[in-house]
Amino acid sequence: MFKKTVTMTLGILAAVALMFTLFGSQIQAQEPVDNFVFINYIGQELFLDLDDVTYTIPGTNTAPEGGQLSLPLNPGEHKFAANVPGVIGKAGEFTVTPGGFVAKAARLDQTAPAIGPDGTLLAKPKDIVNVFDFDPNVEPAANTPPVDTWQPAAATVGQASIVWINYIGDELTVDLNGELFKVAPAADGIPGRLQIDVAPGDYTYTASVPGGSLNGPLNLATGQVVGLSFNGVRQERKYDVGEKYDFLLPVTMTVAQEDLTAQATVGTEPAAPVDVAAPLPAGEGLATEPVANDSPTVGPGLLVKNYAGETLTFTIGGREYSIPNNDELAIDLPAGSYTFTASRPYVATTGTVELGAEQGVELSVAINVAGDVLSIYQN
Numbered sequence: 001m002f003k004k005t006v007t008m009t010l011g012i013l014a015a016v017a018l019m020f021t022l023f024g025s026q027i028q029a030q031e032p033v034d035n036f037v038f039i040n041y042i043g044q045e046l047f048l049d050l051d052d053v054t055y056t057i058p059g060t061n062t063a064p065e066g067g068q069l070s071l072p073l074n075p076g077e078h079k080f081a082a083n084v085p086g087v088i089g090k091a092g093e094f095t096v097t098p099g100g101f102v103a104k105a106a107r108l109d110q111t112a113p114a115i116g117p118d119g120t121l122l123a124k125p126k127d128i129v130n131v132f133d134f135d136p137n138v139e140p141a142a143n144t145p146p147v148d149t150w151q152p153a154a155a156t157v158g159q160a161s162i163v164w165i166n167y168i169g170d171e172l173t174v175d176l177n178g179e180l181f182k183v184a185p186a187a188d189g190i191p192g193r194l195q196i197d198v199a200p201g202d203y204t205y206t207a208s209v210p211g212g213s214l215n216g217p218l219n220l221a222t223g224q225v226v227g228l229s230f231n232g233v234r235q236e237r238k239y240d241v242g243e244k245y246d247f248l249l250p251v252t253m254t255v256a257q258e259d260l261t262a263q264a265t266v267g268t269e270p271a272a273p274v275d276v277a278a279p280l281p282a283g284e285g286l287a288t289e290p291v292a293n294d295s296p297t298v299g300p301g302l303l304v305k306n307y308a309g310e311t312l313t314f315t316i317g318g319r320e321y322s323i324p325n326n327d328e329l330a331i332d333l334p335a336g337s338y339t340f341t342a343s344r345p346y347v348a349t350t351g352t353v354e355l356g357a358e359q360g361v362e363l364s365v366a367i368n369v370a371g372d373v374l375s376i377y378q379n
Helices: 002-029
Strands: 036-040 046-050 053-057 067-071 076-083 090-096 102-110 121-123 127-133 160-166 172-176 179-183 192-198 201-209 212-220 225-234 251-259 302-307 312-316 319-323 328-331 336-344 347-355 361-367 374-378
Touching: 036 053, 046 067, 053 067, 076 127, 090 102, 090 127, 160 172, 160 179, 160 212, 179 192, 179 319, 201 225, 201 251, 212 225, 212 251, 302 312, 302 319, 312 328, 319 328, 336 361, 336 374, 347 361, 347 374
Parallel strands: 036 102, 160 225, 302 361
Antiparallel strands: 036 067, 046 053, 046 076, 076 090, 102 127, 160 192, 172 179, 172 201, 201 212, 225 251, 302 328, 312 319, 312 336, 336 347, 361 374
């Protein structure tokens, strides 16, 4: 009897031990996994209110790569509010799907200034917390810096040559003794360049970008290749409430002259001068006489229609055209690929267009209700 009782007791203990083992395995299998991450890229602490629980996330002043918070969240909707002292916060909500993962990060942005109907500043821009989604598993693209392989060309026989070099992030317009030239903006650390051949002699030029300009003399000898490098620094905006607000920030421009004759190579032809039919009217900005076309139908070439609310400046093929509002202009261009710029005061856009030999292209330029975005539509 005693032996039977001991056997039964041992069996019960073994069953209980097995039950606890299985229960422990289930608990271990159900251990929560972090499925939410929030990274703070702001230079100070951020307070994250998540489902009525507040977390403090250090900023880049304490963690160079940004502070990080990782949590296991139940599937479903979650509400958050991200706040930094003295800064407008950001609130919102997100959904965690079963087996899903949510990653968010915060940085500082600025609100737009409040401008009155008369152009005065009603309220300055303010810092605001911007919370955005990101994929933490995406590997950053390899940063392969572009290589600048450009070389100046030798001047043609009996001529001199000028290389306009634009290190500014805006298109450069050069007026050389009344002739206009366009120099592309710098991109990816490589300046825009335009080389032209001219007769030897003395010249005066004016180089300008939106918000700034400078001028100077230039003396060229036969066979000489001269490079003029333009840099510009856009001034910081400092306005008080009640003052007139200018969206176009002034640019302080500088130029450096260099003799490139020894670097010039034979075999590359410089660009032809831009044919400008009319000088610049004083105080009216850049204006040129467009190539008129009596037939506005879309034949070979380009038809541009202006719905921008003001006179449109359209630049293509190194030439600038002025198109009145609610009007159109046919531009005679050979077949090929062209980069163009459409602009009116304080707003501009660029694009490309492919022109065929037989069929032309129609472009419509329109402005949004706020008057700060130009859109191009190809018909």
